[in-house]
Amino acid sequence: MSNLSVDNLLGIKYLKLQDIELIFQMASNFKKIINKRIKKVPSLRDITIANLFFENSTRTKLSFELAEKRLSADVINFSSSVSSVNKGETLLDTVKNVLAMKVDIIVLRHPNPGASVFLSRNINAKIVNAGDGTHEHPTQALLDAFSIKEKYGEIKGKRVLIVGDVLHSRVALSNIFCLKMLGAEVNVCGPSSLMPKYLDTLGVSHFSNLKEALEWSDIANVLRIQLERQEVNYFPSLREYSMIYGIDKTLLDSLNKEITIMHPGPINRGVELSADVADSKHSIILNQVENGVAIRMAILYLLAGKIKNNK
Numbered sequence: 001m002s003n004l005s006v007d008n009l010l011g012i013k014y015l016k017l018q019d020i021e022l023i024f025q026m027a028s029n030f031k032k033i034i035n036k037r038i039k040k041v042p043s044l045r046d047i048t049i050a051n052l053f054f055e056n057s058t059r060t061k062l063s064f065e066l067a068e069k070r071l072s073a074d075v076i077n078f079s080s081s082v083s084s085v086n087k088g089e090t091l092l093d094t095v096k097n098v099l100a101m102k103v104d105i106i107v108l109r110h111p112n113p114g115a116s117v118f119l120s121r122n123i124n125a126k127i128v129n130a131g132d133g134t135h136e137h138p139t140q141a142l143l144d145a146f147s148i149k150e151k152y153g154e155i156k157g158k159r160v161l162i163v164g165d166v167l168h169s170r171v172a173l174s175n176i177f178c179l180k181m182l183g184a185e186v187n188v189c190g191p192s193s194l195m196p197k198y199l200d201t202l203g204v205s206h207f208s209n210l211k212e213a214l215e216w217s218d219i220a221n222v223l224r225i226q227l228e229r230q231e232v233n234y235f236p237s238l239r240e241y242s243m244i245y246g247i248d249k250t251l252l253d254s255l256n257k258e259i260t261i262m263h264p265g266p267i268n269r270g271v272e273l274s275a276d277v278a279d280s281k282h283s284i285i286l287n288q289v290e291n292g293v294a295i296r297m298a299i300l301y302l303l304a305g306k307i308k309n310n311k
């Protein structure tokens with residue numbers, strides 16, 4: 001396969017296995033380039049990309065922007081906090097105005113689940129979902145899976161544990177879709193109150209006991225407690241959450257095996273992960289961030305190829 005089966009990247013659930021394999025192959029090539037002294041290629045110099053962020057972001061926003069610049073695209077950035085959204089402008093009107101400036105690709109982060117799908121049905125531009133509420137975060141799942149493949153050589157058969165606030169996590173949902181498609185076993189661990197009711201339909205099981213769950217796993221992808229999305233208290237206090245579901249060095253040392261620690265960021269140090277675990281040799285958290293640029297370059301390159309084929 002030489003290009004994606006989809007016209008937009010809206011979620012992992014819309015991708016085929018061959019799409020993911022193609023993205024990984026491209027990302028490997030781009031990773032070699034961005035580790036050279038001259039990190040830039042001219043591939044997208046005729047493409048304009050708008051990064052529209054209606055929610056806070058550090059890693060995703062910066063790595064999309066860097067990926068675009070490494071590919072020589074023209075880039076404009078938008079943050080809702082300093083935009084005319086605050087004067088009542090709708091998402092659709094905002095995007096139509098951006099597209100009137102001859103933009104080819106929209107990268108969208110939005111608090112509403114389904115915002116990217118909505119846009120894709122109402123505008124004529126390529127859309128990349130950079131995280132939509134509690135729904136999906138496809139580029140995060142792809143960079144997570146790519147990082148696992150890079151460390152272990154293959155994903156098939158690996159046991160991946162997702163720990164924490166699965167209920168509010170777009171990272172968890174996209175990771176489950178992506179890793180299962182690639183042949184990993186995926187289970188989750190955390191308070192029952194932070195598990196979605198439809199967990200069975202995703203083909204994953206729930207561990208209540210963190211130590212047992214870690215003994216089962218090869219890799220633990222640890223999530224942040226998303227207080228900003230919690231309208232009620234799902235557990236008594238962060239202190240108690242940390243005592244039962246936080247991972248520290250003492251817990252890891254008590255296991256009969258070594259496991260790899262991942263985290264999508266931002267980390268709440270001392271809550272879901274202790275600082276010594278986040279910074280330990282078992283952690284590949286900064287490798288994930290590094291791979292985010294190559295993965296996003298691959299996706300933008302492949303979507304831009306579709307625009308060029310239609311011109």
Ligand code: CP
Pocket residue numbers: 056057058059060061131140264265266
């Ligand atoms: N992983 C992730 O989406 O981080 P940001 O919110 O900082 O982009």
